[in-house]
Amino acid sequence: MRLVSYERDGAWRCGIETGETVVDAAEAARRMGLASDGDADALHSTRALLALGSDAVRSLCDEVGAAENGAGLARENLRLGPPVWDPPKIVCLGLNYRDHAEEAGLQPPSAPMFFAKWANSLIGPEDSIVPPPTARQVDYEAELAVVIGTRGRDIAAEQASEYIAGAMAFNDVSARDLQLANPLWTGGKAIDTFAPCGPALVTADAFGDIQSLAVRTRVNGTTVQDGTTAAMVFSVAETIAYLSRIMTLEVGDIIATGTPAGVGNSRDPKLFLQPGDLVEVEVEGIGTLRNPVAPRR
Secondary structure: OEEEEEEOOOOEEEEEEEEEEEEEHHHHHHHOOOOOOHHHHOOOOOHHHHOHHHHHHHHHHHHHHOHHHHOOHHHHOOOEOOOOOOOOOOOEEOOHHHHHHHHOOOHHHHHHHHEEOOOOHHHOOOEEEOOOOOOOOOOEEEEEEEEOOOOOOOOOOOHHHHEEEHHHHEEEOOEEHOOOOOOOHHHHHHHOOOEHHHHHHEEHHHHOOOOEEEEEEEOEEEEEEEEEEEEEEOOOOHHHHHHOOOEEEEEOOOEEEEOOOOHHHHOOOOOOOOOOOOOEEEOOOOOOEEEEOOOOO
């Protein structure tokens, strides 16, 4: 099952991807009698759809998959946005791959190390990354991100998978010069356009073992990161359990789970993104982000 956001009349809509087409979730729910007109109108966002519960979402997607594709829109003609464009929280992990901690000259953390981004950073899988005028050291970070599908707190690691709606590719773009100017990192992380994600929110049945997925970055066609989620310091389940002991995890929350080795700041010579570059972040079984770098604002 693949859920997307797509642009229509200047606003994001929730869509269900079926092959090469996208079916509007609200219109499908209304047409199939799975929601009244009023209820269907509320399903304009993936977050609202997830709030109906996994059984209702699965039923709707199954109905769409079994129906004729004539009701769908050609995916290639759509501008896709962040699969969840209105998350309550975006929580990002730092140094959560052993090889990335090593290349940074640091010990892996003894507990998940996390920081925040906000919805202003989110862009779609082919939108432009636009650095601020003060940033000169813009870096890439390929990540697997998961989206919470069931509200929860004090979640046991063994039950964490029950709270995950799906996963997507995520690029934790970072302005290293702004990030390292402040020990809290936020100034170099929570920047407009610095969280490309997508191309879809993909459920676990479509990608398999979440701790055995390849994670890669290419800059202008050259592979610069090539890791696997098996190398995480803290697994996705351990991360969810840890965070849920601190805060309630809400439907639509995004958790970006860290990046493998190969970031530009740790290379010799350093490799920072420049206007005109194309950054591709790929997560196995989920898809690829292809974001050009625009001139600084």
